[in-house]
Amino acid sequence: MHRQSIYIVYTFFVGFRGKYAMTDQPQRKKASKKDSQLLIRINSAERDQFIDLCDELDTSAARELRKFIRSFIKKHQSTDMHNEE
DSSP: OHHHHHHHHHHHHHHHHHHHOOSSSOOOOOSSOOOOOOOOOOOHHHHHHHHHHHHHTTOOHHHHHHHHHHHHHHHHHHHHHHHHO
16 A cells, blocks of 8 residues: 555656656746658768767757758858848
């Protein structure tokens, strides 16, 4: 009986810790849901090298490509604004 009570309390705490976390740190919210894909063709040797390097750096290929795309957009949007003036 005692073990079951502990399990229920633990399950309750773990299940709701995101919403009711007892911490001073702010909760992180996802920027936006990923709802699209981009299909590219790439040399398999380059792909393998990229994947291996991402693994070594403890990141994912998708995360690095998203980071690149965001910085590319930011760089060229600010350039476009200056060209319109």
